[in-house]
Amino acid sequence: MNFTFLGTGAGMPAKERNVTSMALGFPEYDGDLWLFDCGEGTQRQVLYTSVKLTKLTVIFVTHLHGDHLFGLPGILGSRSFQGAETPLHLIGPVGLKEYVETSLKLSGTHLHFPVTVIEIEHNGVVYENAHFVVTARELDHGIKSYGYRVTEKDQQGELLVDKLKAIGVTPGPIYKLIKEQSEVELPDGTKLETAAFIGEKRKGRIITVLGDTRTCAATVELAENADVLVHEATFRGDAEQLAHDYHHSTSIQAAETARQSSVKTLILTHLSSRYQRKEQLGLLNEAKSLFPHTFLAHDLWHFQLKMQPRA
Amino acid sequence: MNFTFLGTGAGMPAKERNVTSMALGFPEYDGDLWLFDCGEGTQRQVLYTSVKLTKLTVIFVTHLHGDHLFGLPGILGSRSFQGAETPLHLIGPVGLKEYVETSLKLSGTHLHFPVTVIEIEHNGVVYENAHFVVTARELDHGIKSYGYRVTEKDQQGELLVDKLKAIGVTPGPIYKLIKEQSEVELPDGTKLETAAFIGEKRKGRIITVLGDTRTCAATVELAENADVLVHEATFRGDAEQLAHDYHHSTSIQAAETARQSSVKTLILTHLSSRYQRKEQLGLLNEAKSLFPHTFLAHDLWHFQLKMQPRA
Ligand SMILES: [Zn+2]
Ligand SMILES: [Zn+2]
Numbered sequence: 001m002n003f004t005f006l007g008t009g010a011g012m013p014a015k016e017r018n019v020t021s022m023a024l025g026f027p028e029y030d031g032d033l034w035l036f037d038c039g040e041g042t043q044r045q046v047l048y049t050s051v052k053l054t055k056l057t058v059i060f061v062t063h064l065h066g067d068h069l070f071g072l073p074g075i076l077g078s079r080s081f082q083g084a085e086t087p088l089h090l091i092g093p094v095g096l097k098e099y100v101e102t103s104l105k106l107s108g109t110h111l112h113f114p115v116t117v118i119e120i121e122h123n124g125v126v127y128e129n130a131h132f133v134v135t136a137r138e139l140d141h142g143i144k145s146y147g148y149r150v151t152e153k154d155q156q157g158e159l160l161v162d163k164l165k166a167i168g169v170t171p172g173p174i175y176k177l178i179k180e181q182s183e184v185e186l187p188d189g190t191k192l193e194t195a196a197f198i199g200e201k202r203k204g205r206i207i208t209v210l211g212d213t214r215t216c217a218a219t220v221e222l223a224e225n226a227d228v229l230v231h232e233a234t235f236r237g238d239a240e241q242l243a244h245d246y247h248h249s250t251s252i253q254a255a256e257t258a259r260q261s262s263v264k265t266l267i268l269t270h271l272s273s274r275y276q277r278k279e280q281l282g283l284l285n286e287a288k289s290l291f292p293h294t295f296l297a298h299d300l301w302h303f304q305l306k307m308q309p310r311a
Numbered sequence: 312m313n314f315t316f317l318g319t320g321a322g323m324p325a326k327e328r329n330v331t332s333m334a335l336g337f338p339e340y341d342g343d344l345w346l347f348d349c350g351e352g353t354q355r356q357v358l359y360t361s362v363k364l365t366k367l368t369v370i371f372v373t374h375l376h377g378d379h380l381f382g383l384p385g386i387l388g389s390r391s392f393q394g395a396e397t398p399l400h401l402i403g404p405v406g407l408k409e410y411v412e413t414s415l416k417l418s419g420t421h422l423h424f425p426v427t428v429i430e431i432e433h434n435g436v437v438y439e440n441a442h443f444v445v446t447a448r449e450l451d452h453g454i455k456s457y458g459y460r461v462t463e464k465d466q467q468g469e470l471l472v473d474k475l476k477a478i479g480v481t482p483g484p485i486y487k488l489i490k491e492q493s494e495v496e497l498p499d500g501t502k503l504e505t506a507a508f509i510g511e512k513r514k515g516r517i518i519t520v521l522g523d524t525r526t527c528a529a530t531v532e533l534a535e536n537a538d539v540l541v542h543e544a545t546f547r548g549d550a551e552q553l554a555h556d557y558h559h560s561t562s563i564q565a566a567e568t569a570r571q572s573s574v575k576t577l578i579l580t581h582l583s584s585r586y587q588r589k590e591q592l593g594l595l596n597e598a599k600s601l602f603p604h605t606f607l608a609h610d611l612w613h614f615q616l617k618m619q620p621r622a
Contacts, residue, residue: 013358040382064418081323099413102413107410142419
């Protein structure tokens with residue numbers, strides 16, 4: 001699972017940080033690719049990465065503020081121009097559909113792939129495929145803003161073929177039954193308990209990507225035991241009142257949520273452009289003092305989360 | 312009059328060229344500033360220039376294709392964030408109003424200045440202020456696309472105060488009459504022919520900025536005798552059929568229009584990203600072979616057009 005941070009700034013683009021977007025790529029699953037948010041200029045940021053828009057299957061929009069949204073029509077147009085014909089899902093707050101349809105219609109943009117817009121009506125599962133379930137919960141940001149919890153399905157253990165062959169059970173339809181049932185009857189009539197012939201399970205990973213938000217119960221619940229929590233840190237710890245007034249979080253609050261939720265890794269993003277490089281380091285360090293395994297994302301930064309070992 | 316090319320590419324952004332936008336600044340008129348088109352990422356390009364969004368008074372949109380439009384909501388938001396409270400005019404094809412209103416509404420963007428959207432219903436004058444008249448004409452681009460002809464008003468000659476004083480006419484309300492009338496009666500009853508006491512006129516400048524288009528009668532008429540013609544050159548001369556099929560022009564066609572219209576300077580922009588740097592030079596040179604005073608714009612390139620000398 002590869003995180004590529006395409007934009008890590010808040011509000012307006014700066015030279016150093018473009019507005020928000022993050023790609024999540026799955027080389028372990030045929031290179032499937034998702035985006036979380038799509039601020040203006042995201043399609044240009046993509047040019048500086050190995051992200052392939054043709055592999056994109058889902059775009060999760062956390063909320064409709066411009067710094068998370070205004071790059072969306074351009075991404076759709078680029079993906080089509082690059083020859084993609086496979087369906088794309090857009091998931092986000094109510095209003096997303098009107099925004100996308102109006103932008104495409106008025107700009108005369110004709111896509112060569114089908115787009116399905118799923119507007120979130122209430123908390124719960126918003127997407128599922130063979131490997132993942134994604135749930136959304138509303139956060140606290142003045143306008144509807146969602147956090148997404150991506151739960152990878154546990155992988156069943158593999159069939160221990162050599163061990164089966166050793167007792168004379170050769171490949172055939174029986175192998176499917178052995179995987180699915182706790183006990184099977186072999187052709188010679190004997191019963192076989194299957195557990196001993198199945199390898200170890202692989203636990204799925206959990207990652208949580210939050211939209212802009214104040215600290216609230218939902219942030220902690222969405223992040224519970226996550227392997228990676230991507231959390232906004234618009235403000236420094238000393239600007240708690242400002243963060244509250246603008247419906248944002250401080251780096252300290254993000255770290256506190258990471259700690260309470262027992263996540264493994266915290267990644268801070270969505271920094272206000274008011275902070276110069278040196279101050280950004282301070283913002284990271286204060287978070288680390290509370291939650292040591294914290295990273296501060298910057299544009300084009302790449303983070304890899306490996307699969308869990310089988311156990 | 313300062314031209315700042317914020318984006319000079321066609322269709323999709325490239326590393327070298329962002330999508331289309333051009334700023335036209337008037338240091339001779341209090342730093343008034345206009346934009347022509349506003350492709351995605353324009354607000355970030357602005358960060359690399361001396362362009363001040365607070366000075367912006369008009370945005371002319373040539374057509375609603377995304378590479379000319381999708382940066383508009385971001386520019387509006389940035390201008391507001393930077394503290395602008397003065398009115399802004401948006402001028403462009405029908406549909407511009409719906410696009411702007413929908414984007415601002417759904418993204419919860421509240422501007423601290425009034426916006427007036429003027430949708431062009433037919434060819435003719437679309438804007439006028441103390442110094443300029445702007446007319447628009449429809450071009451040939453598949454969707455409604457306009458070219459703009461900006462005509463600076465001629466400046467009256469200045470009163471030759473020393474010469475008036477020398478014949479005993481001292482400053483007072485009479486000076487206004489001398490400027491306005493061909494003959495005035497002085498306090499002592501004598502008639503004065505005013506022409507000899509007024510300096511030389513300054514002819515206004517003409518600049519023409521075209522939207523995407525095939526060569527057509529409108530391009531030539533809009534450009535007639537212009538000091539500067541800004542013309543798209545999406546394709547190289549050898550791709551005339553391609554240019555026609557996609558409703559665009561070649562560099563050769565742009566140069567031919569410049570020649571026919573007797574413009575003084577031709578600036579090529581809106582290049583397809585298919586052309587590498589060396590090919591771009593070829594594209595410029597073939598235009599120059601037809602129309603020598605041609606420039607090829609690149610991102611952040613600056614061009615100055617001085618006032619006409621008084622004559
Ligand atoms: Zn926000
Ligand atoms: Zn166009």
